[in-house]
Amino acid sequence: MKHLNKILVAVMMVVGLSSHAQDSNNPWAISFGANAVDTKASADGGKNWLDRHVTTPFAVKKNWNILPSVSYLTVSRFIGDNFSFGVTGSVNKINKFVTFSPETPGHDSRGYHVTNPGDLMYYGADGIIRYSFMNLINSKIIDPSLSIGGGYTFFGDSSYGTVNPGAGLTFWFTDNIGLELATKYKKSFGDRTEGDVDFATPDAPSHFQHSAGIIFKFGGKDTDGDGIYDKDDACPEVAGLKEFNGCPDTDGDGIQDSADACPDVFGLAALNGCPDTDGDGVADKDDDCPEVAGLAALRGCPDADGDGVADKDDKCPTVAGPKENGGCPWPDTDGDGVLDKDDDCPTVAGPASNRGCPEVTSEALDNLKVQARSVYFHSGKATFKTADVPGRLDAIAEILKNYPNAKFSIQGHTDSDGSDEFNQKLSEDRANVLRDALIERGIKAENLNAVGFGEGTPVETNKTGAGKAKNRRTEVILQK
Incomplete structure (x- = not known):
């Protein structure tokens, strides 16, 4: 041996x-x-x-x-x-x-x-x-x-x-x-x-x-113990499957985790391993309506009326309407044939030629003239004279509200007492006082402008007290 x-x-x-x-x-x-x-x-x-x-x-x-x-x-x-x-x-x-x-x-x-x-x-x-x-x-x-x-x-x-x-x-x-x-x-x-x-x-x-x-x-090394040696294991630290070179497929959907957008949930290869519960071709993770089949363009949500607004966001899901109106058709509140979206006066009927607003009638202009001329001022001042002025102002405002898109000029006037410079300034002040009073009553400021004419356009003689009183006035004139 x-x-x-x-x-x-x-x-x-x-x-x-x-x-x-x-x-x-x-x-x-x-x-x-x-x-x-x-x-x-x-x-x-x-x-x-x-x-x-x-x-x-x-x-x-x-x-x-x-x-x-x-x-x-x-x-x-x-x-x-x-x-x-x-x-x-x-x-x-x-x-x-x-x-x-x-x-x-x-x-x-x-x-x-x-x-x-x-x-x-x-x-x-x-x-x-x-x-x-x-x-x-x-x-x-x-x-x-x-x-x-x-x-x-x-x-x-x-x-x-x-x-x-x-x-x-x-x-x-x-x-x-x-x-x-x-x-x-x-x-x-x-x-x-x-x-x-x-x-x-x-x-x-x-x-x-x-x-x-x-x-x-x-002598082979298999760190993760999955039966695939580290040399051939693309994921040597994590146990995996032979068909994926040792990489895992946690959810068992046939797509390895590294290529699976939803590695913990069984899914479809066409959706990178993510599920599609409603079968609409939009992965649940990207589907805002995962339980109801919908359109990819609307992130998986349905659009019953086909107006491009998802039903969940559509205020009128069964009637087609523009997105700008919440999926509802545009209303015509005043029934004048002009849709509210194009109607400058959606609550007041008017012709399309005037963007749905009524045309100012001659009767309305005559009424404005009467009411405005009945607003009197104290001599040499921009303050209202008579107790019935608030009623006159209310009447003027009500007339103007019927014409929401009409532009009006508030004109102030004086009698001949005082210098020209004083009267010009006084007439402007009187026009602004009336304009402010109408704005307070709901008339849009952009529809009113104020201008003063001094003593230059009297309606009565300045030689009598009664005439001077009528010349201390305002006018409301329609701007063309």
Whole structure:
């Protein structure tokens, strides 16, 4: 057993020196099982080299030496491009040694004679470079290979080197476990280094060594434990699915989370993994009405009257109307044929030619004239004179309210007392006083302007007190 220790030391040294990775998944492999040694190849004789080496290769009972236990161990590491390098230690017991001795009694019909050298111990320490054809044939199970290597054989008390061409076939049951079958021809070179044996055999017998065993690949890293090695895992920190290169699909909708706009909710591929409860083609996350089928243009909400305003925002959902009017048709409150949106006077009927406002009648103008001229002022002042003025102002305002878009000029006048400059200023003040009074009564300021005419346009003579009183007046005139 002293040679077995040598084999184990050699194996450990080579494993320690090997630095190339098999791959990022399973860089290491260990195989072990039984081996058989066939010495027929070393026997002389036969018709030729081919006859000696190839004929009767499977004469197991006749020529093979098999130790009925685990008798070999191989440790290997992949070095890339389908190549791996490994070392093998093997042990056997030689009780069938084949020689070519046609003169010796007991030989077979071809002249070969099998002898028992007395349970001769056999040890081998070999290095091997293996080339796998598994990827070339695109197989996940069948793994044929060729190999070349060399080693050292301990044959009884003798030892010698060999060159070892070989072939193998592995059947992978899983990604990591397989059945390994291999054979190699160990061509010896050199003389035996020590001792002789007492049977007719070459100094350094060449031989076939066959093996069958279990192989394990290991060393791969799978951080997230999803069965996909980090090298091939696009999401190595999160457990995922093989079909997504190790990335997760949390909601199980067939779309990996990184491409799923709704990773926690089962959805449709057409909507980037988001659901569409109402089936309107708008994802629920973008659908303002997810329970009711609607239009994409209205963020998934329906529009029953087709006016472009979603029903939820439509004040008149069953009657078409413009968005500017809340989805309702424009009203015509005063019934004058001009829609309120175009009607400057929506509550007062008027012709379209005047934008829905009534035309100022001559009767209204005459009434304004009467009422305005009845508003009197104190002499030399812009204050109303008589107690009935508020009633006159109310009457004027009511007339003007009937013509919301009409523009009127408030004119102020004076009598002849005082200077021209004083009277001009006084007339302007009187016009503004009336204008302010009408604005207070609801007339729009932009419809009224005030202007003073001083003493220049009297309606009565300034030679009498009664005439002067009438000249201290205002007028409300329609502006064309």
